[in-house]
Amino acid sequence: MGLTEFREHDPFAPIVYSYPGVTLLHEERSPFQEISVLGHPRFGKILTLDGVVQLTEWDEFFYHEMLVHPAMHVHADPKEVLIVGGGDGGSLREALKHSSVERVTIAEIDERVVEVSKQYLPTLNVGFSHPKARVVHTDGVKLVEGAAPIYDVIIIDSTDPVGPAEGLFASSFYQAAYKALKPNGILVAQTESLLFHPFIVRDVQQRLRGIFPIVDCYTQALATYAGNWWTFSIASKSPSLRRPQAGRRIKARYYSAQVHRKAFLTRTLYQRLLNGTLGW
C-alpha cells in the first residue's frame, strides 16, 4: 500500500492542497466516513476524514491549543468540560492540562476515529486513559439536547459543516448548548476560514449572538487547512472573553496570554464581519 502524493479535496476550499512524498498507512470506511492515516517526511502522520486533512502531527498543536485554551483561560474555574467531536484526542490532551478540571467528556460519534488515534497518533491519544476522561460514542447533538446544565466549557471540535458535522453549526444546537452550560459557561467552536468562508463565520456569529450575551471571534493561521486563516467562535454566558484569567500556568507549545489577546479580531474587523462588509 502506498501513495506518493495526497490531494486534499475540501468541498469548501477553492485551493486544493497536495502533499507530495506521503505514504498511505491506514485506510478504512467507518459507518460515518472514510478514515485515512498518511505518513509524510515533514508533517509526520496526517489524519484525513473523507479526504480532508484533520490534523498533522507537525502542526496540530496550533489548532488544538487555540481551540481549547482561550475558553479554558477565561473561565474562572472550569471543572466539567464537554468536547463534541475531537475523536483524535488533541482537544482532550489540552483540556486535561487545566488542574481545575474534574471531568472531560468526549462525544465522538465515530468510534473508529478514536481507535485509529489510539493506534497511530501517540502524541494525540495521551488523554484517553486518563481517569478524568470519559469517551462516549454518540451524536453530540443528541447528547447536548438531553444534557442537564452541568458543563463549564463546551468545545465543538468538528469537521466541516457537511456530513456528520452539519448539525453542529445549527442554531438549535447552540440553543441546546446554552442550556447545557452552567451560568458562567463558555462555548467555543472551530468555524472555518475567515478568508474562504466568511459567510459561515458570520452565520455562526449571528446565531450565537441570538442566544449568548457575549460572542466574539479569534483566528489562527493554520498551514494545513485550506483557507488557513482559521476562525474560532466563542460565546459566554457571563465571563468576558478577550482577557485571560491571571495566574494560570499550563504547558503549551504556542498558546500564551499574549497570543490570546492578539488572536481576537480588531473591533473594526469584527464589526465588518458581522455586517458582511469584510469585502472579500
Add this chain to the structure above:
Amino acid sequence: MGLTEFREHDPFAPIVYSYPGVTLLHEERSPFQEISVLGHPRFGKILTLDGVVQLTEWDEFFYHEMLVHPAMHVHADPKEVLIVGGGDGGSLREALKHSSVERVTIAEIDERVVEVSKQYLPTLNVGFSHPKARVVHTDGVKLVEGAAPIYDVIIIDSTDPVGPAEGLFASSFYQAAYKALKPNGILVAQTESLLFHPFIVRDVQQRLRGIFPIVDCYTQALATYAGNWWTFSIASKSPSLRRPQAGRRIKARYYSAQVHRKAFLTRTLYQRLLNGTLGW
C-alpha cells in the same frame, strides 16, 4: 490556450497548491523568469513567476497593505520611498496613498513584469503613470549599493530567495540599504512563512540585527502563499516600530492601526524565533 488547473511549485513549500478552474491568459519567458497570468473564477487574475503565485487580484491587498503601511505609518514623514522588486505595482499603489510622499522609485529588474501588469492587472498598475512614481529596470542590489542616503523607507517586495531575488536576502544588501536610508529610515521586507521557513526568517532577523538598532517581525495570514503565515521583517534606524503615528488617514481595505499592533509577534514568540526555539 487553456488550463483547467494550475499547480504551484514553490521549491520552499512542502505543500503544493492547485487552482482548479483556471485558464491561461498569458505566458512568456523574460530574460529573468517565466511570467504567467492565469484567470480564476474566484481569485480573478493570478500572476505567477517561475510557477510560484505572486498575487491574485482577490487577496493581494492583504500582502501589499501589510508590506507597505506598517513602515510608512511608523515613519514620521516618509517622503522618499524605494521599492525593490514590486513590478506588479501593488506596493507602489499603497505607498502613493501617503500624502507626505514626494517620490516612489521602483527598482524592478524585469521590465516584462511591469508590462504584464500594465496589460493585465488594472487594480494593481494604477500607480505607474503617477507623477510621483519612477520605474527603473535595474538590479535592486546595484541601485542600493550605489545610492546616496536619500531614502526614508525602503520596501523589499521580492520573490523567494532563489534566482533573481537571492541577493535581496544577503547581509551585504541590508548593509547597503542601511547606508541608503536617511537617519530616521526604515526598511521592510517580505521574509517567507513563519511556519515553513522559520530558519529564513531567523537568518534575516539576525542579519538585520547586526546592522540596525531596532528590528522586529510581524505576520499576516495569506491564503495563496504556500506556508501562508507570512512574515515581514522590519528594521529602523530610530523610529519605534510597534506603534503607528497618530492621525494618519489612508484608505485601506485591511490595514489599520489596530491591525498593525496585533500583527507583531508576541515578545515571547519573537525571542523564540531569534533563539531558534519556536519548536516547529
